[in-house]
Amino acid sequence: MxxxxxxxxxxxxxxxxxxxYIALGKALQEREHDVLIACPENFCSWVEEHGLKSCSIGIDMQAFLQTPEGKKLLSGNVLTLIKIWKQIVVPSIQKTLDISWxxxxxxxxxxxxxxxxxxxxxxxxxxxxxxxxALFPLFQTPAFPFFIFRGNFGPFLNTLSYKLTSLSRIFxxxxxxxxxxxxxxLGKSQILMPFDGHGANPVLRLCAVSPSVMKYPETGNAMxxxxGYWFLEEKENWQPDPGFLEFINSGEKPVYIGFGSMTTKDPERLTKEIIQGVQDAGLRAILSTGWGGLKRISLPEGIFLIENAPHDGLFNYVSAVVHHGGAGTTAAGLRAGLPTFICPAAFDQPYWGxxxxxLGIGPKPLSIKKLNAKAFSKGLADLTRNESYRSAAKKIGKRIADENGASRAVDLIESFHQGGKAK
Known part of the structure; x- marks a missing residue:
């Protein structure tokens, strides 16, 4: 070191x-670096449980996403996103700026x-x-467009599409x-592309995704x-309760269904549609309530409700995963070698779907806005009966298991600090 x-x-x-970032922070601390993580207040205690220093920054997204404005944010409508960003997020920026300094x-x-x-x-x-x-492909490249776009427009338009990233500061x-x-x-900011840094000094850019899943071309920017993914190991701290284990042992492996941090306008309706879809497909399922995407209601036999469990532990008990397409949940499912069915809401989720x-790991994504029992059941049947998905998932899972993204990131960070460039 x-x-x-x-x-x-x-x-x-x-x-x-x-x-x-907790995983990255721990990897840095293991090499004797002094690390502090500035994050939303509701996560500070979690950071500290892993032996890292923390401070509060930004808004509590868990609380915000459960408000009417937060649920509108998940509509996927760009104009709605801009309006709510200006009304809710921008007023909190001053505190974020001061704490950052x-x-x-x-x-x-x-x-x-x-x-x-x-x-x-x-x-x-x-x-x-x-x-x-970045936890998804964010950095400008001629190889493929900004993640909100489908297809490939050629080098010039692909590169141009990343100009949209300037919106993150313009408001x-x-x-x-x-x-x-x-x-x-300092004088006024000249930043047009906020993920390229300030221009005066070299900026290292790290994409925390497995190169087995997507990769920036070697001929691109050397910085x-x-x-590879930055995985936080938490399964050793999780003890499944007896009811969970009894359910697991009472029949065939269930499918995991959860929507993580996403909330919905009508969680009760969504939950009923999902349950009906599971039953129509003849499957068993574990439903994770997350932050309110699914609702506690009376459950039929063959479906078990769980509030919170680390994916690296829970996914050992399931045959396939269904989720919103968050980068972290997607990574966990891939690492576990599980067929995956994504029901995206907004942000980078449609890209992952x-x-x-x-990649041949799961069915076409089903927008959560279009999710009903019939469409969901059809997707579940394809997910669980198409053996090609399982085969492809296992192959990628094995490759990801051989990677150590956090350690690789620390190598690059140390090299960058010592010489102003990474190798």
């Missing part, structure tokens, strides 16, 4: 936006999630090393510029790396 670094990791969002100004290195771009400005002010990270750039002048002593199908 080289020189010990003081590192601040800035992230914001839901559980899936925090969990990989307070906990980042003394760092040797700043690592940031795409929702925490204040790290760019802090690094510009202090000269700290800057690392942009609060006046606030950022005022903060830059008053607090950081962009596909590291399309990719899973393209």
């Amino acid at each position: 080289g020189q010990t670094m003081k590192i601040s990791i800035l992230t914001s969002g839901t559980r899936g936006d925090v969990q990989p 307070e906990y980042g100004k003394d760092a040797d290195l700043l690592i940031y999630h795409p929702k925490a771009t204040a790290a760019i400005d802090v690094a510009e002010a202090t000269g700290a090393g800057l690392i942009c990270t 609060f750039i006046k606030m950022v510029n005022k903060w830059r002048t008053k607090t950081l002593g 962009v790396h596909t590291t 399309r990719l899973i199908h393209a």
